[in-house]
Amino acid sequence: MNQTPNDPTSSSSSDTPWEEAMSRDFDARVRDLHEAPLDFDSVKGKAHKIRRNRRAAVAGGVLGVAAVITPIAVIAGGHGTGKADQQPYVGRSDQPTSQTSDPANDDVAVDYLSRGEWHQADGDTVELPKNDQPYRAAVLWDGQLVATRYDGEVYDVADVIADDGTVVDSFSTTSPVAVNDGGTTIAWIGTDGKVMTAWDGDEVDLGTVDLAAAGEGVAWTVAAVTGGPDCHEAVDGCMVFANSNLGDEPTTYSSHGIVDNPIPGAKSYADAGTVGGFRATYIDTYNQDTSVCGGLYDLEKGKPAWQTCDFDPGAISPDGKYVAGAPSYGDGLGDSQVNILKATDGASTGQFAPEGGFVSTDYAWSESNTLVFSTYDGATWHLMSMEPSGSLTELTDAKGPAEDSPFVIVQH
Numbered sequence: 001m002n003q004t005p006n007d008p009t010s011s012s013s014s015d016t017p018w019e020e021a022m023s024r025d026f027d028a029r030v031r032d033l034h035e036a037p038l039d040f041d042s043v044k045g046k047a048h049k050i051r052r053n054r055r056a057a058v059a060g061g062v063l064g065v066a067a068v069i070t071p072i073a074v075i076a077g078g079h080g081t082g083k084a085d086q087q088p089y090v091g092r093s094d095q096p097t098s099q100t101s102d103p104a105n106d107d108v109a110v111d112y113l114s115r116g117e118w119h120q121a122d123g124d125t126v127e128l129p130k131n132d133q134p135y136r137a138a139v140l141w142d143g144q145l146v147a148t149r150y151d152g153e154v155y156d157v158a159d160v161i162a163d164d165g166t167v168v169d170s171f172s173t174t175s176p177v178a179v180n181d182g183g184t185t186i187a188w189i190g191t192d193g194k195v196m197t198a199w200d201g202d203e204v205d206l207g208t209v210d211l212a213a214a215g216e217g218v219a220w221t222v223a224a225v226t227g228g229p230d231c232h233e234a235v236d237g238c239m240v241f242a243n244s245n246l247g248d249e250p251t252t253y254s255s256h257g258i259v260d261n262p263i264p265g266a267k268s269y270a271d272a273g274t275v276g277g278f279r280a281t282y283i284d285t286y287n288q289d290t291s292v293c294g295g296l297y298d299l300e301k302g303k304p305a306w307q308t309c310d311f312d313p314g315a316i317s318p319d320g321k322y323v324a325g326a327p328s329y330g331d332g333l334g335d336s337q338v339n340i341l342k343a344t345d346g347a348s349t350g351q352f353a354p355e356g357g358f359v360s361t362d363y364a365w366s367e368s369n370t371l372v373f374s375t376y377d378g379a380t381w382h383l384m385s386m387e388p389s390g391s392l393t394e395l396t397d398a399k400g401p402a403e404d405s406p407f408v409i410v411q412h
Contacts, residue, residue: 110364110372110383110395111140111410118145118165126165135159137176139411141186142200144168148176154218155191174211175221180238181273181318183412185228187240189220195253197231197238204231206240206253219246224272224280231255241269241280250282263297270294270313276320276343279305281313291329296343306346311339313346317369318412322349322388324363324371333402334358338373340388350390364409374407383407 112119113135118126128135131149136156138147145161151172158177160169173188180186185199194205209220220242227238232255239254249261250269263269265284272280278299284307285293295307296316311325325339325348337353352359352375360374370385372395383395400406 110366110385111138111145111412112383112407113138113147113410114398114406118161120163124163126163128161128165129159129167135408137408137411139177139179139186140183141177141179142184145410146177146179146186148173158188174218178222178225178240179411180225180228181275182229185225185231185238187222187225187238189222189242193220195222195240195242197225197228197240197255199229199231202230202232204255206231206238206255207259209242209244209251217245220244223250223269226272226274226278227255233257239272241272243268262299262302266297271315271323272299273316273320275316275318279316279320279343281316281323283312285309289329290331293328296323296346305343308346311341311346311348313341315363315365315411316343317365317371317388318367319369322369322371324365326361326363330361332358334360334376338363338371338386340371340386340390349388350386352384352386352390352392360405360407362405362408364411367412372409374405374409376402376405378402381406383409 111121113128116128116130118128120126128147133149133152135147135149138145140146141160143163145163146158147161148156148158151157156173156175158171158173159167162168171188172191174191175189177186177188185197187195187197189209189211190196190205191211193208193211195207195209196203196205211219222240223243224241225238226241228236230236231238237255239252241250241252243250250263250266251259251261253259263280263282263284266282267286268283270281270283272278280297280299281294282297283292283294287293287309291309292312293307293309294313296305296313297303298305308328310328312328312330314324314326316323321343323341323343323346325341325346326335327337330336335358337351338359339348340350341348350371352373354375354377357375357377360376363371363373366372366385370387370393372383372385374381374383376382379399380397381400382397385393385395398406
């Protein structure tokens with residue numbers, strides 16, 4: 001990248017980690033809720049976005065009665081013990097965590113950060129650079145970790161980290177970076193408004209968005225990128241899916257110069273992929289009760305593959321056969337359940353609904369097409385992997401406060 005990174009603001013606060021988490025979450029909300037006039041759908045979309053992405057801090061006690069997670073240690077598919085296949089990423093390097101169990105299965109390993117370390121799929125552990133702000137999201141890009149952290153003002157800084165822990169590049173971005181199906185191309189929106197793509201040895205911008213807002217807010221963020229690895233028009237071609245936080249329609253930017261919203265009526269994109277067909281998940285309705293409706297859109301046929309008001313469609317699995325589904329309506333610290341939906345018709349094939357606890361709103365697919373998520377039982381966070389059939393494996397666990405999951409899973 002040829003952009004100049006923003007230096008994080010030095011922290012001089014004597015706040016506790018919990019208070020710092022509250023402050024960061026409040027700042028993020030203020031940055032999201034600017035003074036630009038919004039219609040009803042935009043306000044509902046804003047509220048839904050905050051509900052999905054927050055690390056909410058709760059005044060007073062949290063979950064005074066210890067909850068029971070069921071099933072948490074039941075492995076319906078009969079998995080053996082061993083290592084896991086994509087690795088969990090702990091996003092709070094500023095807060096000590098204690099892991100109390102080892103990853104459980106060779107077929108479901110996950111990449112993750114824990115206590116300032118990057119735990120890699122091959123079993124190696126790499127120390128990460130120390131920053132004033134913790135990494136809050138990450139993707140794998142050609143064997144490198146691209147991890148984003150709040151820059152201390154409005155936007156984020158993305159660090160490109162080699163597999164030995166060396167930071168080889170840093171650049172400013174409005175939000176966490178997206179990566180394509182093959183892990184060869186990343187996309188982001190620079191703080192100059194340029195819609196950027198990059199691959200091994202080169203980068204190109206596909207257009208420009210207006211980042212101006214009435215207040216301190218993040219006007220545009222990237223949801224997904226498809227195509228590549230080379231995003232020049234004459235080679236592979238790429239498409240970046242961008243969401244507006246100003247009440248405007250979401251927009252795609254392609255390396256062929258086309259700028260439009262290919263999904264009629266869409267209010268925001270969630271994910272997009274080309275394996276099994278060129279498709280994208282989206283939301284097209286924000287209801288009065290803050291529930292949503294959306295679906296999976298077939299971009300080749302120009303029509304929805306299916307639509308639903310029962311789930312909030314999210315990430316598409318690497319094999320293109322499944323979609324992660326959150327509850328259509330959510331409230332509290334997390335979600336009441338997480339589902340795996342068939343890409344063909346949106347039917348649920350697997351579900352995890354913790355009794356008395358909740359599921360973090362951050363999910364990720366492993367390379368072996370299992371859905372990885374974290375869930376809290378009132379005292380401990382558990383990193384779980386669910387197969388499309390609903391079979392569960394507990395990968396590891398860690399102590400941590402209810403308002404801030406110690407696991408932020410690396411996206412592939």
